[in-house]
Amino acid sequence: QVQVVESGGGVVQPGGSLRLSCAASGFTFSSYGMHWVRQPPGKGLEWVAVIWNDGSTKYYEDSVKGRFTISRDNFKNTLYLQMNSLRVEDTAVYYCARLSGGSCTSTSCYGDWFDPWGQGTLVTVSS
Amino acid sequence: DIQMTQSPSSLSAAVGDRVTITCRASQSISSYLNWYQQKPGKAPKLLIYGASSLQSGVPSRFSGSGSGTDFTLTINSLQPEDFAIYYCQQSYSTPPYAFGQGTKLEIK
16 A cells, blocks of 8 residues: 655754655655655644655755755655754654645645655654 | 644534634635644544545545635534544645644544
8 A cells, every 4th residue: 555654763962963764655656746744742743845756856944954855765765854953843753745636847836735644753852 | 935824723522513623824825725634643644635625535524615715624423533633734836835733623
């Protein structure tokens, strides 16, 4: 079935780095854009980053620009999130999700949605 | 950037009730509005896309309506498994992608 599975979370000190992975299966990974979304403990959903299906376009939420890098390997059907200069406020469950539906140009999308979602991986930034 | 505001932030209802959750966009987003359900310790799940289209496998007691800036999610005849947090999300000229702050539906 269509699914995505995250891994790589853990505890890291402020200023440290971590790389998350998201393994996709059950669909043609190279045909879909992919997202990272995070959820701090007890709080709501926050979009983090998106990458187009061919990796040509990437966007980031303002607070992670310059610190996080989204990438993908279409041969390995895997999405990544490299997180550097981590801050306490980056503590959250990180979800990957497929960019589904809608229509995308080289620079934007409309009418799309997040589906499916992975089970999430917890990143804790603490000294 | 487009901001999404949900109301109420929480509500209590009984099994069998009909409930409505509202989502308002800071500017017109046509019908590009999606709804998600999240249960404790679980990932969000897509319920409705395009303001009113029911995702495959979602029970028909869920429905969505609206366009422009005002949208509603309605749940008819609440079931025990419907008690969860519900989020709206706009998909008009993205990115960036914006979610509402969530509405927690609790058992009365």
